[in-house]
Amino acid sequence: xxxxxxxCHQEIACSLRALLESVDEILRLLRxxxxxxxxxxxxxxxxxxxxxxxxTSLTDRESEIFRxxxxxxxxxxxxxxxxxxERTVKNNLHSVYRKFGVAxxxxxxxxxxGSSVRxxxxxx
Numbered sequence: 001x002x003x004x005x006x007x008c009h010q011e012i013a014c015s016l017r018a019l020l021e022s023v024d025e026i027l028r029l030l031r032x033x034x035x036x037x038x039x040x041x042x043x044x045x046x047x048x049x050x051x052x053x054x055x056t057s058l059t060d061r062e063s064e065i066f067r068x069x070x071x072x073x074x075x076x077x078x079x080x081x082x083x084x085x086e087r088t089v090k091n092n093l094h095s096v097y098r099k100f101g102v103a104x105x106x107x108x109x110x111x112x113x114g115s116s117v118r119x120x121x122x123x124x
Contacts, residue, residue, distance in 0.1 A: 057099050065092045070112055
């Protein structure tokens with residue numbers, strides 16, 4: 001009976017070695033990702049400050065509109081939810097964009113959600 005268990009033990013040992021190699025590879029890849037994220041974070045230290053400054057400088061109305069904007073609401077939906085004119089929403093959003101240093105809706109949301117999307121600067 002012990003002889004019949006030997007092939008089973010060998011198969012288990014072989015599977016465990018393969019699993020350990022896979023775990024080592026996963027750990028290696030995770031270390032690489034961690035290093036890349038750390039270097040990206042270090043190279044973009046100015047961005048969080050700009051985001052923080054933009055958020056803290058918003059008026060109460062701009063904050064309210066911005067909060068609805070990041071939920072994916074359109075200008076019309078925001079105006080209806082707040083009971084204000086759509087033009088008022090647009091004016092407040094332009095002020096928000098200026099405070100965040102962006103050109104529009106997609107950029108402010110990308111900056112807010114920490115996306116690595118960068119604004120294309122016009123050629124001088």
